[in-house]
Amino acid sequence: MSSPSEAAPGAAVADASSDALGESRWPPAAALVLYIGFTVAIRLWLPSQSAVHVAWLVPALEGVLLVALVAGNPARLARRSHWVHRIAVTLVVALVLAALWATAVLVYDLIKGQGVAQEASKLLATGALIWLGNNLAFGLLYWLMDSGGPIVRTPDQAPVDFAFTQQMSPELAPPGWRPLFLDYLHLGFTNATAFSPTDVMPLSLRAKYVMLVQSTVALALFGLVVARAVNAFT
Numbered sequence: 129m130s131s132p133s134e135a136a137p138g139a140a141v142a143d144a145s146s147d148a149l150g151e152s153r154w155p156p157a158a159a160l161v162l163y164i165g166f167t168v169a170i171r172l173w174l175p176s177q178s179a180v181h182v183a184w185l186v187p188a189l190e191g192v193l194l195v196a197l198v199a200g201n202p203a204r205l206a207r208r209s210h211w212v213h214r215i216a217v218t219l220v221v222a223l224v225l226a227a228l229w230a231t232a233v234l235v236y237d238l239i240k241g242q243g244v245a246q247e248a249s250k251l252l253a254t255g256a257l258i259w260l261g262n263n264l265a266f267g268l269l270y271w272l273m274d275s276g277g278p279i280v281r282t283p284d285q286a287p288v289d290f291a292f293t294q295q296m297s298p299e300l301a302p303p304g305w306r307p308l309f310l311d312y313l314h315l316g317f318t319n320a321t322a323f324s325p326t327d328v329m330p331l332s333l334r335a336k337y338v339m340l341v342q343s344t345v346a347l348a349l350f351g352l353v354v355a356r357a358v359n360a361f362t
Contacts, residue, residue, distance in 0.1 A: 151278045155309045156268060160194045163264050167257065192219055213279050217272050223265040230258045231345050238352050248356075255353035259320065259346065266342045267316030271309050273334070281306060289335040290315065293327050320346035 234254060237243040244250045275281045275288040283306040287295050292311060294301030311328075318326040323343040330336040 151308055155313075156271065157194055159264060159267075159309075159313065163260065164191065164194070166260065213272065213277050216268075217277070220265060220268045220272055223261070224269055227258065227262045227265045228341075228345060231262065231349060234258060235348060235352055238356050251353060251356060255349055259349050262342065262345055262349075263316045263320050264313070266319070266338070267309075267313035269338065270315055270335075271312035273338070274307065274312070278309070287331055289330065289332045291329045291331055296329075316342070319343055323347050 234244075238251075244254045270290065271278065274290050275285055283304040285306075290307070290312075292307050294305050294307075315328045318328075319339050319342055323346060325339065330339050
């Protein structure tokens with residue numbers, strides 16, 4: 129039998145872990161549902177030569193990730209939360225790679241003047257889909273990456289990968305505040321729009337270079353897609 133002093137640290141870790149596991153999976157699940165619906169609608173409208181040549185690969189990955197997020201609700205499945213986190217990270221990395229591949233193919237089509245690049249409306253729709261997919265994928269990646277992910281992230285933990293305004297100025301945040309999925313989704317969209325950090329500062333090298341990749345991809349999409357679409361409309 130262990131003494132109370134020996135058991136206390138483990139109990140403290142368990143309590144902190146239980147608190148950290150309380151984050152709802154429904155916001156990321158709702159975001160995935162909306163994006164899956166948008167993806168399917170665009171794929172039904174666009175021609176078969178769209179930028180993502182394996183048209184149903186990304187929706188399939190999103191569907192598996194959605195099941196993992198909902199089924200892996202840590203409030204009920206705390207013992208399985210660690211492998212759920214690994215599965216979620218693997219699927220999100222696959223979504224990021226798929227989004228980067230779709231961006232590369234679209235840029236190639238723009239350079240060659242083929243596929244959706246020939247029609248402004250379809251080009252804008254494809255560009256918007258890929259841009260939204262990038263933002264969602266990177267938002268999910270930031271959420272799962274920061275400080276080890278939502279399973280281990282605690283309110284009193286010092287920032288590891290990203291420093292939010294509420295962490296740098298605690299007087300602006302309510303007691304027990306910690307970043308949730310919607311905060312990381314906002315980070316993904318602002319980084320893709322401003323091409324640089326806004327109200328969230330990257331601290332680790334991995335955070336800095338993941339943000340660098342996202343902002344570079346967003347800049348390429350904005351510059352090439354908008355320029356080609358404007359030229360097509362005129």
